[in-house]
Amino acid sequence: MLFIYIFKLSFNLTFYKDFNISMLINIFLIFSAYLLGSISAAVLVCKMLELSDPRSGGSGNPGTTNVMRLHGKKAAFLTLIGDILKGIIPVLLTKVIVSSEYIIALSGLAAFLGHIFPIYFKFKGGKGVATLIGILFATHWLLGAAYVLTWTLTAAISRYSSLAALIATLSIPIYAYFLDQNFQYIISFTVITVILFWRHKSNICNLLDGIEDKIGQNKYG
Numbered sequence: 001m002l003f004i005y006i007f008k009l010s011f012n013l014t015f016y017k018d019f020n021i022s023m024l025i026n027i028f029l030i031f032s033a034y035l036l037g038s039i040s041a042a043v044l045v046c047k048m049l050e051l052s053d054p055r056s057g058g059s060g061n062p063g064t065t066n067v068m069r070l071h072g073k074k075a076a077f078l079t080l081i082g083d084i085l086k087g088i089i090p091v092l093l094t095k096v097i098v099s100s101e102y103i104i105a106l107s108g109l110a111a112f113l114g115h116i117f118p119i120y121f122k123f124k125g126g127k128g129v130a131t132l133i134g135i136l137f138a139t140h141w142l143l144g145a146a147y148v149l150t151w152t153l154t155a156a157i158s159r160y161s162s163l164a165a166l167i168a169t170l171s172i173p174i175y176a177y178f179l180d181q182n183f184q185y186i187i188s189f190t191v192i193t194v195i196l197f198w199r200h201k202s203n204i205c206n207l208l209d210g211i212e213d214k215i216g217q218n219k220y221g
Helices: 002-037 041-048 064-071 073-097 101-116 129-139 141-158 161-179 183-199 201-209
Strands: none
Touching: 002 073, 002 101, 041 064, 041 073, 064 073, 073 101, 073 129, 101 129, 101 183, 129 141, 129 161, 129 183, 141 161, 161 183, 161 201, 183 201
């Protein structure tokens, strides 16, 4: 009887030990995703190239579009790559370490929130489109490809970058449903869609008023 009691106790302690370690790993992955997402590619690129801070000119948004307006294609391209990697790296890292789709979805959401509300920059970040693209490609390459294709077609027809981003983002939960029907991913992408629309509220107002810049225009000079 004593042997059975010790065996049960050891099993329970092992279970709780494994559970605690697993929980700590999950928390670490999600928190790391947020910290990585908080890094501003736009600010770092402009500093490395000895250019002015993108938050101090143009629209004031630390993103690819504003960097393009202020400093041209090279700086904008590097910013785009940096922001995409912020979405790819944490999601792929999480997929390698854990198999839980719930934690993978949360890591992607955390990286996106890091870009929107960066802890290093007083929680004032960009609009999240490029980071979302990275998250989508890391989650499933078809999701990323569908987003880019939708954005490209909408931009080619409308000539509005913001409208293309909004329509492509709105399509992602739908694409995710038909591609995988994974509840965790659908919820995560729906939350991201709501936040991205909120971050584009000024663009939405401009589109409704007919004063939104088209691709190639630059009202900031």
